[in-house]
Structure formats: structure tokens, C-alpha cells
Amino acid sequence: MRNAVCTFCGNVCDDIEFDGVTGKNLCPIGEAKFAAKRRIEAPMVRGRRVSYEEAIEKAAEVLVNAKRPLLYGWASTVNEAIRLGVILAEKLGGVYDQCSSVCHAPSTLAMIEEGIPGGTLGQAKNRADVVVFWGCNPVEAHPRHPSRYSVMTKGFLTKGRQHRHVIVVDVRKTATAYLATEFYQIKPGYDYAVFTALRSIINGHEKAVPEEVGGISKKKLKELADILINGKYGVIFYGLGLTHSRGQDRNVENIVKLVQTLNRHTRYILQPMRGHFNVVGAGEVAAWEAGYEYAIDFSRGYSRFLPSEFTAVEVLVRRDCDAALIVASDPAAHFPKEAVKRLAEIPVIQIDPHPNVTTLLADIVIPSALVGIEAEGTVYRMDGIPLRVKKLKDTGYWSDYEILKLMLDKVIQLKGE
Amino acid sequence: MLHIKNGIVIDPKNGIIGEKMDIFIKDGKIVEEVEVNGCKTIDANGKLVVAGGIDLHAHIAGGKINTGRAMRPEEMRHVRQKTGKFRAAVGRTLLTSPAIGYEYAKMGYTTAIEPATPSIYVIHTHEELDSIPIIDKATLPLFGNWHPVLRYSADKDIEKLKSFVAWVLERTKGYGVKLVNPGGVEAWMYGGNVKSIDDTVPGFGVTPREIITSLIAAVEELKLPHSVHIHCNNLGMPGNYETTMETIKLAKGFENERRQVLHVTHVQFNAYTGSSWRDIGSGAEHIAKLINSMDNVTIDMGQPIFGYATTMTADCPWQFELHKIAKAKWCNRDIELETGAGIVPYVYRPKNPVNSVQWAVGLELGLLVDSEKIAVSTDYPNGGPFTSYPYIVTLLMSRKFREEEMKKAHPYMEKATSLSSIDKEKSLEEVITMTRVTPAKVLGMENKGHLGVGADGDVVIYDIDPLNYSSNDWQTILKAFENPLYTIKSGEIVVKDGELVGETWGRTFWVDARADTTTEIIEADLEEYFNYYTVKCCNYGVKEAWLRNPVRITAG
Numbered sequence: 014m015r016n017a018v019c020t021f022c023g024n025v026c027d028d029i030e031f032d033g034v035t036g037k038n039l040c041p042i043g044e045a046k047f048a049a050k051r052r053i054e055a056p057m058v059r060g061r062r063v064s065y066e067e068a069i070e071k072a073a074e075v076l077v078n079a080k081r082p083l084l085y086g087w088a089s090t091v092n093e094a095i096r097l098g099v100i101l102a103e104k105l106g107g108v109y110d111q112c113s114s115v116c117h118a119p120s121t122l123a124m125i126e127e128g129i130p131g132g133t134l135g136q137a138k139n140r141a142d143v144v145v146f147w148g149c150n151p152v153e154a155h156p157r158h159p160s161r162y163s164v165m166t167k168g169f170l171t172k173g174r175q176h177r178h179v180i181v182v183d184v185r186k187t188a189t190a191y192l193a194t195e196f197y198q199i200k201p202g203y204d205y206a207v208f209t210a211l212r213s214i215i216n217g218h219e220k221a222v223p224e225e226v227g228g229i230s231k232k233k234l235k236e237l238a239d240i241l242i243n244g245k246y247g248v249i250f251y252g253l254g255l256t257h258s259r260g261q262d263r264n265v266e267n268i269v270k271l272v273q274t275l276n277r278h279t280r281y282i283l284q285p286m287r288g289h290f291n292v293v294g295a296g297e298v299a300a301w302e303a304g305y306e307y308a309i310d311f312s313r314g315y316s317r318f319l320p321s322e323f324t325a326v327e328v329l330v331r332r333d334c335d336a337a338l339i340v341a342s343d344p345a346a347h348f349p350k351e352a353v354k355r356l357a358e359i360p361v362i363q364i365d366p367h368p369n370v371t372t373l374l375a376d377i378v379i380p381s382a383l384v385g386i387e388a389e390g391t392v393y394r395m396d397g398i399p400l401r402v403k404k405l406k407d408t409g410y411w412s413d414y415e416i417l418k419l420m421l422d423k424v425i426q427l428k429g430e
Numbered sequence: 431m432l433h434i435k436n437g438i439v440i441d442p443k444n445g446i447i448g449e450k451m452d453i454f455i456k457d458g459k460i461v462e463e464v465e466v467n468g469c470k471t472i473d474a475n476g477k478l479v480v481a482g483g484i485d486l487h488a489h490i491a492g493g494k495i496n497t498g499r500a501m502r503p504e505e506m507r508h509v510r511q512k513t514g515k516f517r518a519a520v521g522r523t524l525l526t527s528p529a530i531g532y533e534y535a536k537m538g539y540t541t542a543i544e545p546a547t548p549s550i551y552v553i554h555t556h557e558e559l560d561s562i563p564i565i566d567k568a569t570l571p572l573f574g575n576w577h578p579v580l581r582y583s584a585d586k587d588i589e590k591l592k593s594f595v596a597w598v599l600e601r602t603k604g605y606g607v608k609l610v611n612p613g614g615v616e617a618w619m620y621g622g623n624v625k626s627i628d629d630t631v632p633g634f635g636v637t638p639r640e641i642i643t644s645l646i647a648a649v650e651e652l653k654l655p656h657s658v659h660i661h662c663n664n665l666g667m668p669g670n671y672e673t674t675m676e677t678i679k680l681a682k683g684f685e686n687e688r689r690q691v692l693h694v695t696h697v698q699f700n701a702y703t704g705s706s707w708r709d710i711g712s713g714a715e716h717i718a719k720l721i722n723s724m725d726n727v728t729i730d731m732g733q734p735i736f737g738y739a740t741t742m743t744a745d746c747p748w749q750f751e752l753h754k755i756a757k758a759k760w761c762n763r764d765i766e767l768e769t770g771a772g773i774v775p776y777v778y779r780p781k782n783p784v785n786s787v788q789w790a791v792g793l794e795l796g797l798l799v800d801s802e803k804i805a806v807s808t809d810y811p812n813g814g815p816f817t818s819y820p821y822i823v824t825l826l827m828s829r830k831f832r833e834e835e836m837k838k839a840h841p842y843m844e845k846a847t848s849l850s851s852i853d854k855e856k857s858l859e860e861v862i863t864m865t866r867v868t869p870a871k872v873l874g875m876e877n878k879g880h881l882g883v884g885a886d887g888d889v890v891i892y893d894i895d896p897l898n899y900s901s902n903d904w905q906t907i908l909k910a911f912e913n914p915l916y917t918i919k920s921g922e923i924v925v926k927d928g929e930l931v932g933e934t935w936g937r938t939f940w941v942d943a944r945a946d947t948t949t950e951i952i953e954a955d956l957e958e959y960f961n962y963y964t965v966k967c968c969n970y971g972v973k974e975a976w977l978r979n980p981v982r983i984t985a986g
Binding site: 016018027028092096100103104106121124125126127128129130131132133134135136138139140161162167168169245246273276279280282296297298300301302303304305306311313314315316318391393397398399400401 | 491493495496499500501502503505506509511512513514517518519520521526527528550551552553554557558561577618619620621750753759760761762763764765766767770773774961962963964965966968969972973976
């Protein structure tokens with residue numbers, strides 16, 4: 014099939030040619046996604062193979078009998094399934110949380126404080142003459158980002174690499190740094206200070222800036238401020254380097270303020286480099302169904318948002334949940350030890366195409382069809398642009414949507430509503 | 431089958447004003463009198479029976495409102511309903527999708543139109559529309575700053591423009607053509623804006639005047655059910671009423687027997703005199719006079735409501751101004767080569783002179799413009815929540831209530847507007863026209879806004895006797911409109927005594943205008959154009975099969 018949609022990273026490239034076995038136009042990580050891999054063979058309840066119906070029924074019982082189940086994951090499935098997940102959490106009085114809470118949630122917090130002056134990737138392609146990568150490394154994490162959207166691509170107004178000033182700011186010389194016109198290496202944890210210095214220079218308070226900030230000399234900072242302000246249309250991409258270093262959401266807030274300032278002189282937009290192909294959807298769907306993007310508790314019969322209490326890690330570490338449904342994610346491999354310990358204590362239901370570390374501590378395992386290869390649905394690219402991922406080949410596996418649909422029906426039935 | 435007996439019907443479209451009569455609904459439609467045996471009967475003796483309300487302009491779905499939700503968790507702490515038989519519903523002025531459907535039904539509204547979708551985000555808009563229970567809906571894609579539209583308008587190539595409009599409506603499952611600050615959003619990509627309908631759009635040598643008239647010509651030739659729907663240039667700025675008047679006059683060159691050729695939306699925001707915030711005043715009288723003298727332009731109010739609001743519009747340059755004026759957080763999204771979007775929270779304060787003027791201007795328009803030419807709206811959530819429609823209607827109906835409310839406003843309002851000198855009180859018939867008949871006519875929805883045979887079985891019963899009420903008793907009017915005795919959607923009772931009792935899923939209307947056009951003439955342009963897109967042409971848009979309940983309407 015031509016123009017298939019890749020379901021690995023936030024790029025969501027929609028020009029894949031897939032012949033049923035291998036795909037063209039795929040980057041190395043996309044290739045890995047499309048390559049045949051070990052699958053969970055059949056639905057299992059405590060190691061015993063059962064039918065889908067039986068596994069789902071048992072899962073529904075576990076969830077209904079729990080006081081406050083945690084429903085976590087969602088970034089690697091389609092919106093249709095996510096929507097059912099949010100409704101399921103509401104019906105169960107549980108907690109809905111998604112991968113953002115250990116990833117780009119500080120961006121959401123910054124948006125709550127200041128908003129995000131953003132734009133689509135097409136703006137980088139068509140208009141940007143200054144492109145900044147701050148604390149992100151697309152060459153390794155979003156491999157086709159530079160060629161499709163931001164660096165080498167030919168746009169309507171910006172006709173190619175030679176017309177773009179590419180700046181990389183990072184704590185080490187990443188692979189992306191080799192694409193840059195200028196590379197600025199800053200000391201780890203000093204992003205906030207560097208943003209403040211740049212804002213000061215742009216706002217005409219140069220005198221307040223010391224001779225060196227975060228390992229960059231004042232002269233270099235002035236150079237950087239000049240490049241930024243002389244751009245006709247600039248795009249700043251940032252990554253986990255900001256959200257997961259000292260300052261977290263405050264770092265993002267400060268870069269937002271920098272972009273606000275730049276917009277008083279020229280045009281700039283800011284775009285987070287979101288990881289999973291539908292991590293944006295996992296937040297958006299929850300927002301329209303329940304009002305918030307992540308860390309949502311339904312135990313009072315309506316939605317409440319409190320990142321310090323209702324994110325998956327917090328709920329697990331505080332032992333505030335007594336069952337977990339993990340969909341399309343692997344918290345056991347990525348969460349702190351204390352959280353994983355709790356996960357091992359409580360009944361865990363997993364829905365996933367592939368076995369992973371979480372499978373080892375799951376009581377009920379339900380294999381699902383691979384989204385974008387064996388199952389269709391809607392996903393949101395890192396800039397929120399929706400794309401319909403396609404079903405490219407048949408499978409005997411149920412899709413996440415089908416599994417969750419039956420699970421929701423069973424839960425409603427068991428609760429007698 | 432449903433039989434509503436003894437109600438006092440106001441159905442202005444069919445010339446029925448306060449007559450005692452029975453209404454029958456079968457298979458979701460109004461029918462002639464049928465065999466009443468075994469049929470569910472509602473006794474509406476002495477109560478007002480009308481068609482379901484229609485909101486022709488409310489940002490109820492899509493990227494803008496959802497970004498608003500994510501950026502404003504403070505909005506969501508207002509709990510409207512806990513989970514149970516129905517979904518939990520939260521939100522103060524920004525509501526969740528389930529809350530939107532429930533709240534519309536709870537004030538007797540059964541249809542709402544999402545009026546501004548960036549086409550590239552249209553799947554998202556439809557996903558959200560499909561998550562809103564009960565009401566019927568449709569969405570209008572944005573055209574006013576889209577590169578092919580700018581190019582075809584500059585070339586005065588109406589044939590290609592027609593083909594492009596038809597192609598977009600099919601791809602997006604859109605209902606009509608929306609323009610927001612035509613040309614101004616493209617100028618914003620360079621940090622600018624356009625200041626009048628004769629400014630040139632950078633890079634295209636085209637003016638807003640040309641964009642607007644070209645699109646009106648295309649829409650009229652395609653015979654779309656809905657006319658061009660425009661958010662004028664210079665929104666929000668003192669002195670902008672002149673731009674609005676000039677825009678309205680552009681309709682003079684066009685004619686349509688069935689409906690208007692231009693719908694100017696949330697006119698309140700575009701009806702100010704003055705040269706700065708210090709001498710802002712009302713241009714409502716000028717605009718009302720012009721609208722009343724023409725028969726091919728309609729408007730909606732865009733009434734601000736004192737209290738919280740979240741402004742969201744494709745008018746990015748204005749949103750950046752508002753971010754600076756209000757010193758509030760600001761989301762912006764520049765969207766490919768199509769359009770943009772901006773979101774800024776806002777509070778309309780009665781003690782603020784400018785906000786008081788805005789409040790009065792909306793009401794002046796509502797009172798001075800003929801009811802057949804103006805619809806009630808708050809430009810939700812820009813002016814405030816749509817749940818304030820009963821409040822607006824009561825203000826229009828009762829001078830006494832207006833006097834009470836005017837006391838809250840800043841005294842500058844007296845000086846800058848003529849609201850306090852307007853004695854007009856709209857009748858029940860007139861407000862039913864403004865909330866049902868006019869929006870249905872503006873949208874070209876023949877089966878909506880009335881109770882004639884064949885109309886949709888969307889009926890509301892309000893606890894007010896149309897033959898015996900006093901406009902001074904505004905409390906009774908307000909209470910009646912806030913708490914319908916019954917809201918019936920396609921023959922199903924969804925609200926009883928102001929409480930939700932049923933949940934249905936409405937339809938999504940879209941317009942197929944491809945019959946008289948061919949995509950052949952624009953194919954080469956599209957091919958070139960999609961080189962500059964980040965989405966393949968074949969992956970662009972939405973298929974009918976992905977929607978919950980699509981209804982295709984053929985243009986012509």
C-alpha cells in the first residue's frame with residue numbers, strides 16, 4: 014500500500030510504501046516497528062491460555078472489584094480506543110493517566126501558566142528561516158524530522174537547507190548538532206538562566222547579563238539573540254532536555270516567554286518534540302471527554318486533575334490504586350522501583366501487541382492488533398495534526414478498540430447501570 | 431410516536447403565533463395528525479411549544495476549544511453532573527463534549543454549528559462533534575487565508591475557486607464557507623495584519639475585498655445551502671464599524687431568492703466607533719440601519735456576558751493584541767498554508783468601561799435589527815457561555831430586566847451607547863424567530879426551526895403561557911427558558927423539567943457540491959500545492975465512514 018502511515022514516533026510520516034513485509038521510506042526506528050517481532054500469542058489469565066471473551070470478562074471483574082483502578086498507557090494506540098479508556102476510567106471511578114506524565118507533562122503545566130505560541134510542522138517547512146533545536150535530538154529520536162519538516166526540506170517560501178539558519182543547543186554534542194549552522198553547548202541545568210539572559214538582551218537589558226551564563230559567554234549569547242531576532246520566521250523545537258532537567262515546567266515556561274518576546278519583534282513559534290505517535294491524542298481525547306489531559310481521578314464521580322497526586326507514578330508509590338489496566342505501554346521498564354513494586358503487588362491487566370517487562374508482572378494479558386499495521390484509527394502527530402492510520406494486513410488479533418469496547422460493556426453490565 | 435396536545439404553539443415560519451394546537455412526531459419527524467391510540471402523549475396545556483433552538487455559531491469542537499480546555503484546568507472545576515446513567519459533565523464556560531450536548535438540550539437547543547475548522551485538523555473536529563451527545567451539528571471549514579483561495583481570488587478565477595470549494599467541502603465533510611479576517615491571518619505570518627478591506631495581502635497582491643467577493647460568487651454559483659459566513663477584518667478594534675459596513679455592502683452585487691448571500695458573524699465585536707480605547711463607542715445603530723435596509727445580509731449578535739470567557743479564533747493577529755492588552759496567557763497555532771488560531775482567556779467586567787460598551791452594543795444590535803436578520807449568539811466561548819442564551823433572550827424581551835442589569839455596568843456605557851434609550855421589547859414571537867427561524871434560514875436547513883409537517887421532530891415545551899405573560903415579570907421568562915419542561919430530539923424525550931432524562935446521538939450534516947464542478951481543472955494546482963504540505967493529498971480530510979451519523983446534503 015502506498016502512503017501508509019508510520020506509527021512509531023511523533024513525526025507520523027504518511028508516505029510509507031508497505032508491501033506486507035517491508036516498507037519503503039521508513040527510518041531505522043520505523044523499520045523496526047514494521048519488522049516482524051515476537052508477539053503475545055494468546056490471551057492469558059495467570060499464565061493460562063483463554064479466549065478473548067474470557068480474558069476480557071475476568072479483566073472487567075478485576076476492575077469492577079477494585080476500589081480505585083489505575084488506567085495507564087494510551088500513547089501508542091488510536092483515539093477511538095483512548096476515548097473508551099477515558100469512559101472506562103470514569104465508570105470505574107479510577108485514575109486515567111498517560112505516558113505524558115513521565116515525558117512532556119511539564120509542557121502542559123507550562124501551557125497552563127503561559128500558553129504555547131505554536132504552529133504546525135508545515136510552518137517550519139514552508140516559512141522558517143531560523144530553526145532551533147533546544148534539548149532535543151531529532152536525528153536519533155525523530156530521524157525523518159529534519160528531512161521532512163525542519164532542515165533539508167524544500168518549502169513554499171524557504172527553499173531548502175541553505176536558506177535556513179539551524180541552531181542546536183544541548184548539553185553535549187548530539188548527532189543533531191552536526192546538522193547545525195551553530196552549536197551552543199550549555200552546562201546541564203542552565204537552560205532557564207540562558208533563556209532569561211536571552212530575554213534580557215532582546216528586551217534591551219543587556220547590562221543585567223553577566224559575562225557568562227550556563228557556560229556560554231555574553232558575546233556568544235548576544236550573537237545568538239541577534240540570529241533569533243533577525244529571523245523572519247523562526248521555529249524553536251524543544252525536547253526532554255528541558256522538561257526533564259532541573260526546573261522542568263519552569264524551563265518550558267521561560268522558553269515560552271522568550272517566544273512571546275520574540276513575537277514582539279518578528280514571528281516565532283514553539284513546538285515540543287513529542288515522542289510516541291499518538292501521545293498528543295492521549296491528552297487531547299481526555300481533554301474533550303473529561304476536561305484535562307492527564308493525571309485525572311474519577312473517584313468522586315467526576316474528573317479532577319492534580320499532577321502531584323494523580324499521575325501514575327504518584328498513585329503507585331502512594332499505594333493509592335488497587336488494580337491497574339496498562340494499555341500499549343511498559344511502565345515496569347520505565348517507572349521508578351517503588352512504583353513498579355506496587356505494580357507487582359496489585360492485579361495488573363495488560364493490553365499490548367508485544368511482550369515486555371510489564372507482561373512479566375501482569376495477571377491478565379490480552380494481545381492486541383498492531384495499530385497502523387493491523388488496525389486502523391485516528392492519531393495526532395506531534396503538532397496535533399490528525400491522521401488516519403491504516404490497516405495494512407489482516408490479523409486474528411483483536412484491536413485495542415474491540416477489546417476495550419467489550420470490556421466497557423462488561424463493566425457497565427457488572428455495575429448494573 | 432409522540433403526541434403533544436393542547437400546547438400553545440409559536441411557529442413563525444408557518445405563520446402560527448400563539449395558537450392552541452397538537453403536534454405529532456413519528457419516526458423523528460413532525461407528521462400530520464395520526465392515530466393517537468397507544469401513542470405517548472404529553473399534555474402541554476397553556477404552555478409554549480416551539481421548535482428546538484439552533485446555534486449557528488459556537489466553537490464547540492476541534493483544536494481550538496480543546497487547547498483551551500488543556501490550558502485552562504481552572505475552567506473544569508465546575509461540576510455540572512456526576513457520572514451515573516449519563517456521563518459526568520464538567521466545565522464553567524469551557525465545557526467537555528458530553529457537557530456541551532447536555533447543556534444545549536437542557537435549554538431547549540437541538541442543533542449547533544462549529545463555525546471555524548482548519549481543514550487539516552478536520553478529523554479532530556469531527557471526532558469531537560461525534561463525542562457531543564444529543565444535538566445535530568455541522569462544521570464550517572476556514573477559507574479566507576488559504577493559499578489557493580488567495581491565488582484564485584487574485585486571478586479572479588471563479589471556476590477554479592468553485593472546484594476548490596467543492597473539493598474541500600467533500601474532503602472535510604464541511605457544511606459551508608467560513609472566512610476569518612480574510613488576508614489578515616496570512617499577513618500575521620509576517621507579524622502584520624490588514625487594516626481595511628482594500629489592504630493588500632503580502633505575497634499575493636490580493637485584497638480582502640477581492641477574497642470576499644470571489645468566495646461569495648463561488649458559493650452562490652455552487653448554490654450552497656449556507657452563504658459565506660464571515661468574521662470581518664479589524665475585529666475588536668475601536669472604529670471598526672466602518673470596515674464592517676463596507677464588508678456588508680459587498681453583498682449588494684449579489685442576489686439569492688432563498689437566503690442571504692453574506693452572513694456576518696458576532697457583529698458586536700465589529701461594531702465600535704472611536705479612535706482608541708478611550709473614546710470607544712457604539713456603531714450598532716449604523717450597522718442595524720444598514721442591515722435592515724438590505725435583504726441579503728444576516729448577522730448574529732456575539733453578545734458578551736459579564737464574567738469568564740475564553741477567546742478563541744482563527745484571527746491570530748487579534749489574539750496576539752489581546753494577549754498584550756489583557757496580559758493573559760496566549761496559545762497560538764500557525765497552520766500550514768491554510769490559516770491559524772489563537773486562544774486567550776478573558777473576563778468581561780461590568781466595571782470596565784470597554785466591556786460595558788461591548789455588552790451594550792450586543793444588546794443594541796439584538797434590539798434594533800429585524801428579528802428575521804439576526805440570530806442570538808455569544809460566539810461561544812468568546813463572548814461567554816452558550817448557557818447564557820436564556821439570559822440574552824430575557825434581556826431582549828424585558829426592558830425592566832435590562833434596567834436592572836444596566837445598573838451593574840460602568841457609567842461610561844450611558845455616554846457611549848444608546849442602549850438605555852431603547853424602549854423596544856422583543857415579543858416571544860421575535861425571540862423564537864431569532865433563536866429558531868432565522869438561524870435555520872441562514873443555514874439553509876429547511877427541516878429545522880419550525881414545526882410544519884416534515885420538519886425534524888425537535889420540539890421544546892417551555893413553562894410560559896404565550897397568551898398571558900408580562901415582560902415586566904422577567905424572572906418567570908428567564909426561569910422558563912432556563913428550564914424547559916420538555917426537550918424532544920427527533921421524537922425522543924431527552925430533557926424533562928430541566929433535567930436530563932435521555933441520551934441520543936445526533937447527525938452531522940455536510941454539503942456535497944461536486945455535481946457542477948470538476949476537480950480536473952485544479953488537479954495540477956493541488957499537486958503542486960501538496961508538495962508544500964506535510965500531509966499527502968490522499969491522507970487529507972475525512973471519510974463518511976469514519977463519522978458516527980453523517981448526512982449528505984446535495985447543493986443546488
